[in-house]
Amino acid sequence: MKISYKILLCSIMIMAAAFGFGGYFFVNFVFETSLEREIGQAMDESSILRFAFETAALNVPSKYVVLQDNTIGEIGSKLENSGEGRMLRISDESRGVLYVSEGFAAGTDLLQGIEAQTRLYQVIHPDDRYYVQTGTVLNAMDRLLYLETMKDVTGVFEERRQGFSVYRRVTLIMLGCSSVAMLFISFWITRPIRILTKAARKMTEGDYSYRAEQVSRDEMGQLTCDFNTMSGALETNIRELENEVRAREDFIAAFSHELKTPLTAIIGYADLLRSRKLDEEKQFLSSNYIYTEGKRLEAMSLRLLDIIVAKRYEIDAQRTEVGLFFDYLRDMYVEREDMKFSCEYQGGFVRAEVDLIKTVLLNLVDNACKASEPGQLVEIFGERREQGYLFSVRDYGTGIPEEERRKITEAFYMVDKSRSRSKNGAGLGLALCTEILKLHGSELSIESTLGEGSSFSFLLPYEEENNLEEEGH
Amino acid sequence: MIKILIVDDEKPICDLIDINLSAVGYRCKSVQDGLAAIDLIEKEPFDLILLDIMLPGADGFDIMEYIRPLQVPVIFITAKHDVRDKVKGLKLGAEDYLVKPFDVVELVARVEVVLRRFHKSENILRAGDVTVDMEARKVTKGERPIVLTNKEYGLLVLFIQNKNVALFKETLYEKVWKDEYIADSRTLELHVQRLRRKMGWESNLVAVYKVGYRLEID
Numbered sequence: 001m002k003i004s005y006k007i008l009l010c011s012i013m014i015m016a017a018a019f020g021f022g023g024y025f026f027v028n029f030v031f032e033t034s035l036e037r038e039i040g041q042a043m044d045e046s047s048i049l050r051f052a053f054e055t056a057a058l059n060v061p062s063k064y065v066v067l068q069d070n071t072i073g074e075i076g077s078k079l080e081n082s083g084e085g086r087m088l089r090i091s092d093e094s095r096g097v098l099y100v101s102e103g104f105a106a107g108t109d110l111l112q113g114i115e116a117q118t119r120l121y122q123v124i125h126p127d128d129r130y131y132v133q134t135g136t137v138l139n140a141m142d143r144l145l146y147l148e149t150m151k152d153v154t155g156v157f158e159e160r161r162q163g164f165s166v167y168r169r170v171t172l173i174m175l176g177c178s179s180v181a182m183l184f185i186s187f188w189i190t191r192p193i194r195i196l197t198k199a200a201r202k203m204t205e206g207d208y209s210y211r212a213e214q215v216s217r218d219e220m221g222q223l224t225c226d227f228n229t230m231s232g233a234l235e236t237n238i239r240e241l242e243n244e245v246r247a248r249e250d251f252i253a254a255f256s257h258e259l260k261t262p263l264t265a266i267i268g269y270a271d272l273l274r275s276r277k278l279d280e281e282k283q284f285l286s287s288n289y290i291y292t293e294g295k296r297l298e299a300m301s302l303r304l305l306d307i308i309v310a311k312r313y314e315i316d317a318q319r320t321e322v323g324l325f326f327d328y329l330r331d332m333y334v335e336r337e338d339m340k341f342s343c344e345y346q347g348g349f350v351r352a353e354v355d356l357i358k359t360v361l362l363n364l365v366d367n368a369c370k371a372s373e374p375g376q377l378v379e380i381f382g383e384r385r386e387q388g389y390l391f392s393v394r395d396y397g398t399g400i401p402e403e404e405r406r407k408i409t410e411a412f413y414m415v416d417k418s419r420s421r422s423k424n425g426a427g428l429g430l431a432l433c434t435e436i437l438k439l440h441g442s443e444l445s446i447e448s449t450l451g452e453g454s455s456f457s458f459l460l461p462y463e464e465e466n467n468l469e470e471e472g473h
Numbered sequence: 474m475i476k477i478l479i480v481d482d483e484k485p486i487c488d489l490i491d492i493n494l495s496a497v498g499y500r501c502k503s504v505q506d507g508l509a510a511i512d513l514i515e516k517e518p519f520d521l522i523l524l525d526i527m528l529p530g531a532d533g534f535d536i537m538e539y540i541r542p543l544q545v546p547v548i549f550i551t552a553k554h555d556v557r558d559k560v561k562g563l564k565l566g567a568e569d570y571l572v573k574p575f576d577v578v579e580l581v582a583r584v585e586v587v588l589r590r591f592h593k594s595e596n597i598l599r600a601g602d603v604t605v606d607m608e609a610r611k612v613t614k615g616e617r618p619i620v621l622t623n624k625e626y627g628l629l630v631l632f633i634q635n636k637n638v639a640l641f642k643e644t645l646y647e648k649v650w651k652d653e654y655i656a657d658s659r660t661l662e663l664h665v666q667r668l669r670r671k672m673g674w675e676s677n678l679v680a681v682y683k684v685g686y687r688l689e690i691d
Binding site: 267 | 483485486488489492493496527552573574575576577637638639640641684
């Protein structure tokens, strides 16, 4: 059941009960007041009649000492006729009826237990009419008589009945009107809920950009506001996840592509060797291809392993003299005669894990060599900057087109594939460098001009020299 | 003579295809760059182009757009194992699609089929004094017609297409029976023996130890 219907139903039930009880008590109160008034009147009349009777009895010529039964009848008849619609009954000591008006249909039970100077009354309901029956004791000329009157109060009861029926009608109309009003009110109150439900469904369907409209400033409005904040956060998270998944898929696609190419060559040449009788030259070519492509696979798997290890690695950074790196590079490349190297650096100390930073530098210098023609210059700088110690490797080779610069650190990305492969590259070097630098809280910055060469640089936290002195002590 | 252009950014793959197709009797040229490929297509007519998708310069789809008006059949060769790429390639008008790593026998067969579809391949295969009319499905040795069963015919075509190549039992079985080869099955052996007798190739169709068979003929 809808919440708006629940609100509606509850309020209708409460209203119906309230109207019902209220109306009942009100009509009843009015009725009881009128009835009391009628009873009061009946009692007054009863007193007046008693007084009138007693007066009349005194005026009777005192022929007899005791009031005669027929005299009583006469007085009764007179009394009856002195008022409109008056009904009375007079009975003697032994409850024998001496005079009774026409239509006086009440029973005699009222007089049971009546005492002198008391008045009694009861409401009786013979047939379909209502009467107030009163009873009193008369004392006239040594006779003890009972006077009973009956007053028609059907009107009061009829009023009550009419009151109830009018009230019922009014209640029904009021309930009807207020139900319609409540229907609108409950729909209005629950509108934010419906809006939120719609928004939640939209999100379930995958539309994370949908926002619920805020239609009120109350708690519901606050809820809508919070919901929107939540979906905003969710949207961001989902986008991030999607990007991550996409990056991973791209990586796998690139990986399988890179894997398939050497595999095709290895399988194809192996098949060629085992199926055909080849001349010596082709035989050498085939086996050489199998060897080089196998090597390529090996290089790729090693680099991949490096990256995976780097991603899980906790670095053990230590104070290192920068000269260590530059001496290492010099040693590595001094024997290469096809390239010219220049190495300039300012002394100092950095915080780094030596082997990892060596790998980064080796990769950068390797890349620089691959991008250069034989005999070109590759420059390696080390410089103290305000933000840290700057390492940079500069070449004057092919350079990187601007649109490729962003993708260059992605795994398997190669600016010039055929060229890079001919130099045994797998397209993983810069991806590895990025991971290692990330571990050091640094990043690789690339400047490049097409045709003029590129410069790769990164910063490492600089360690003050006086620290060394303190440590030295 | 049929000329085939191989466009792949990997020199080893180009050489591999080149060696195999040349052995079957096609003339091959290969380039490693998309733009170079377009230059070459402009200069020389080719009967078939084997095209890689990921290429430096211009990618396979770009080149395909360029080739289409020339009505030269194209077979895509790529490592991309993506249905969308396949559909895209075929929609652009490629005749077939080969995914790396591929079987050499498969490559030769596909090339053969595409060329035949374009009536560029001779519908007649020759081996020594044996001629096979692929269209009429008639085999003659000298002047004498030879009656072969379906499987024997399939085997014969494979052997002639791959002259002087040791064909593995698995390959033969998979290509002719289109089913997985079960080791120890003598079905293939029986068929080869019957084919050998019918063709009179007792000394030409030799068994290669532990491998399969080879047709040694000029």
